[in-house]
Amino acid sequence: MLAEIRGLNEECGVFGIWGNPNPAHLSYYGLHALQHRGQEGAGIVVSDGKHLRAVKGEGLVNDVFNEEKLKSMTGKAAIAHARYTTAGGAGIENVQPLLFHSSTGSLSIAHNGNLVNANRLKKYLERQGSIFHSSSDTEVLAHLIKKSTHSPFSEKVKNALTLLEGAYSFLVMTKEEMIVARDRHGLRPLSLGKLGDAYVVASETCAFDLIGAETIRSVEPGEMLVINDEGVKSVRFTEVHNRAMCAMEYVYLARPDSNIDGINVHMARKRMGKTLAKECAHIEADVVTGVPDSSISAAIGFAEESGIPYELGLIKNRYVGRTFIQPTQELRERGVKMKLSPVVQVVKGKRVIMVDDSIVRGTTSKRIVKMLKEAGAAEVHVVISSPPMTDPCYYGIDTSTHEELIASNHSVDEMCEAIGADSLTFLSVEGMVDSIDRQYDDENKGLCLACFTSKYPTEIFPDTILPHEKELLV
Numbered sequence: 001m002l003a004e005i006r007g008l009n010e011e012c013g014v015f016g017i018w019g020n021p022n023p024a025h026l027s028y029y030g031l032h033a034l035q036h037r038g039q040e041g042a043g044i045v046v047s048d049g050k051h052l053r054a055v056k057g058e059g060l061v062n063d064v065f066n067e068e069k070l071k072s073m074t075g076k077a078a079i080a081h082a083r084y085t086t087a088g089g090a091g092i093e094n095v096q097p098l099l100f101h102s103s104t105g106s107l108s109i110a111h112n113g114n115l116v117n118a119n120r121l122k123k124y125l126e127r128q129g130s131i132f133h134s135s136s137d138t139e140v141l142a143h144l145i146k147k148s149t150h151s152p153f154s155e156k157v158k159n160a161l162t163l164l165e166g167a168y169s170f171l172v173m174t175k176e177e178m179i180v181a182r183d184r185h186g187l188r189p190l191s192l193g194k195l196g197d198a199y200v201v202a203s204e205t206c207a208f209d210l211i212g213a214e215t216i217r218s219v220e221p222g223e224m225l226v227i228n229d230e231g232v233k234s235v236r237f238t239e240v241h242n243r244a245m246c247a248m249e250y251v252y253l254a255r256p257d258s259n260i261d262g263i264n265v266h267m268a269r270k271r272m273g274k275t276l277a278k279e280c281a282h283i284e285a286d287v288v289t290g291v292p293d294s295s296i297s298a299a300i301g302f303a304e305e306s307g308i309p310y311e312l313g314l315i316k317n318r319y320v321g322r323t324f325i326q327p328t329q330e331l332r333e334r335g336v337k338m339k340l341s342p343v344v345q346v347v348k349g350k351r352v353i354m355v356d357d358s359i360v361r362g363t364t365s366k367r368i369v370k371m372l373k374e375a376g377a378a379e380v381h382v383v384i385s386s387p388p389m390t391d392p393c394y395y396g397i398d399t400s401t402h403e404e405l406i407a408s409n410h411s412v413d414e415m416c417e418a419i420g421a422d423s424l425t426f427l428s429v430e431g432m433v434d435s436i437d438r439q440y441d442d443e444n445k446g447l448c449l450a451c452f453t454s455k456y457p458t459e460i461f462p463d464t465i466l467p468h469e470k471e472l473l474v
Contacts, residue, residue: 012096012112012396013037013082013203014190016171018178018227020198023047023078024055024070026211030200031061031082033207036255037112038084041095045108047175048075052106054099056081058092077178079171081110093134097171100142107145107174111138112203113167113188114396116460121163141170154179154226158237161224165458167246167395169203169219177228181237185244185457186221187395187448189260192232199227204258218261243446244457248397250436251386252294252357261446263438266297271435272385272427273301273355280425281306283381286350289313291357291368292340298385299355308353311346313372340368348376358386359415362406366419373420382421387429387452388412394460395448429453 013034017023027044042064043056053073057064061082081096097110115121118137121144126132130143144160145153157172157179167187172179180201182190193200195213202208205215219225221240226233246253249260256266276298288310290299303310317339352372359365369380388407402408406415416424427435429452433445440446450456 012084013207014079014110014112014169014171014201015081015203015207016077016079016110016173016178016180016201016227017195018077018199019229020195021076023075024073026195026200027078027080028061028065028070029211030202030207031080033210033255034082034203035061037203037253038082041083041092042081043083043095043097043110044073044078044080045097045099045110045173046073046075047077047173049175052099052108052173052175054097054108056092056095056097058095077173079108079110079173079178091135094136096136096138097173098134098136098138098142100146102146105174107142107172109138109142109173110171111136111141112169112190112396113183114394115140115164115168116166116394116458117164118166140164141172145172153177154224154235157181158224158235161237171201177226180219180225180227182219182221182223184222184238184241185448186240186261186446187244187246187457189245189249189254189258190219191259192216192219192225199232201225201227204254204260206255206258209257215259242457243440243442244444244448245438245446246395246397247386247432247436247447247449248358248393248451251432253397256294256297261438263436268436269294269297269357269385270301270304271437272432273298273303274305275431275435276355276383276385276425276427277302277305279428279431280383283353283383283423283425284351285353285379285381287311287313287346288353288355289346290355292316295355295357295385298357302353302355302383302385306353311343313343313346313352313354314368315341315343317341340371342371342375342377344375347372349378351379351381352377353381353383354421355383355385357384358389359384359406359419360389361404362415362418365421369420379422380420381423382416382419382425384424384426386427386432388415388426389451391451391454393451394456395450397451 015030041058042061045054097108099108115137125143145156148156148159150156168183169188169190170181193208193213193215200213222238224235224237250268254265288303290296390408438445
């Protein structure tokens with residue numbers, strides 16, 4: 001159940017470097033910075049200019065790699081991946097980067113996101129003779145590249161990318177080059193940096209900070225970068241349609257020290273907290289506390305705006321793993337206390353405002369509220385720094401059905417009663433959008449708000465191949 005202590009499971013993290021004599025070691029550090037995006041598997045593929053070599057495994061980065069393995073991975077370039085299971089399920093065969101060998105050369109792919117038309121493309125490819133070795137939607141791109149008759153290789157990739165719909169940041173590496181691409185909506189973050197003469201790419205800029213690289217810019221939606229020994233070439237593989245960065249990256253998924261499309265995540269969360277305080281100024285309380293870690297920034301902002309003091313009312317045990325077996329309800333409850341502990345001296349006898357970033361299934365909020373009241377809190381007012389999550393995400397976050405979402409089937413008053421809080425308040429959609437403060441002309445300021453508004457930036461496809469796509473599969 002400890003996975004339930006965090007209502008959402010993260011995306012995946014990708015990292016790549018070209019033109020450095022220690023690509024494996026730097027990738028290892030890059031994956032450490034991105035570990036919050038995936039804890040179920042990790043892998044690195046290195047190129048020495050002649051061959052591609054992979055080391056990957058299930059578990060945390062430290063579980064998969066050691067100094068001996070890293071020393072053996074010599075080369076000049078690498079791509080790396082920290083995995084949370086989205087499409088395809090668990091298993092070592094789905095741990096990325098995926099590596100393919102053929103008579104025309106080797107190819108490796110790492111992917112963050114989820115392809116909404118993967119199943120129908122896969123069915124079409126299988127009818128054409130393709131054999132899939134994993135259940136990951138990422139493998140679809142490899143088969144599309146292989147079937148393309150275009151030349152050079154970058155044109156094969158470009159042609160294949162035009163067939164994909166959904167959320168993706170792709171890293172594709174051969175022995176000659178690394179190709180980086182971001183979907184036309186920019187649903188998933190991806191940035192370009194530089195370390196000396198080497199180019200680096202990563203899901204979040206916090207990976208650049210850890211290895212001492214300089215952030216250059218975000219990879220643009222619909223942009224493909226070709227990186228090789230000659231430098232970086234930018235290619236537009238499709239026009240931008242409705243910029244739609246996932247709002248949950250700012251709310252919860254990304255690390256606070258990352259900058260996404262030029263916006264610092266911590267500062268965006270503080271602004272959400274300040275706006276939330278304005279929207280629920282009627283609540284009288286003695287202390288503000290945040291659910292660690294992603295809600296701390298919003299809690300600080302709430303406290304600053306409201307004038308109610310911020311305190312560490314909840315402490316997170318950082319040495320409890322994400323997987324913990326509890327066969328009984330009693331042990332499940334104990335598992336929550338192993339992960340989070342209330343500070344009795346802070347909350348006892350106090351009216352507590354508990355700031356959290358989201359409510360997904362409601363089970364975690366219910367247990368934390370109960371924990372605070374058992375610690376002596378006189379009242380617990382739950383405030384959420386995002387709107388009610390009413391609709392599934394099809395772009396990589398693990399909320400794929402309405403049944404999983406408490407806000408999809410219950411009113412705010414019903415949710416408040418279900419979690420045992422004295423009051424429950426959500427940030428408005430407008431307040432969240434204004435707080436994130438993306439400077440674009442479109443109505444939603446370049447954000448995907450589908451899980452809050454039912455307005456998806458892409459069509460959610462049935463598992464059938466459209467006639468016009470058959471013409472492109474050449």
